[in-house]
Amino acid sequence: MPHLQTLRLWRYDDYPWTSNRPHYSIYRYEVLLLAWLKSLQTPESVAQHVTIFEQDLSQLVKNLKEFTFLDIFGKIYYKKVEPYRLMAQALFPHSRVDVEISRFRLWL
Incomplete structure (x- = not known):
């Protein structure tokens, strides 16, 4: 789909946006999922997700030659809003970026 x-x-x-997601068995899923979600609120985890999301965005734009607009609607942990915005602005300095707790939008 290079012409998308x-x-x-x-x-x-926003956690499924990245490949940084644990794989738990169904039996222990609920207990472990809650612990995992709490661990995602640390500054280290936020930084790790920003780095992975940056790599994913770079790869997406590189592979889609005519790509002009990305709109991801969903919940973004409030401590990630500003790091996501700064990352996108640094990665695409001549683009428009809009990041809110419910949406990530990028116009190239």
């Missing part, structure tokens, strides 16, 4: 121009996604939360 617009990509719109809806995710319940």
Whole structure:
């Protein structure tokens, strides 16, 4: 799909945007999921997700030659809003970026 121009996604939360997600068995899923979600609120985890999201965005733009707009709708942990915005502005300095707790939008 190298000619894709617009990509719109809806995710319940922003953690699936990245490949940094644990794989738990169904039996222990609820208990371990809650512990994992709490661990995602640390500054180290936020930085790790920003780095992974940056790599994913770079790869997406590199592979889609005519790409102009990305719209991801879902919940973003409030401590990630500013780091995501800063990362996108640094990665794409001549683009428009809009990051809120419910949406990530990037116009290239």
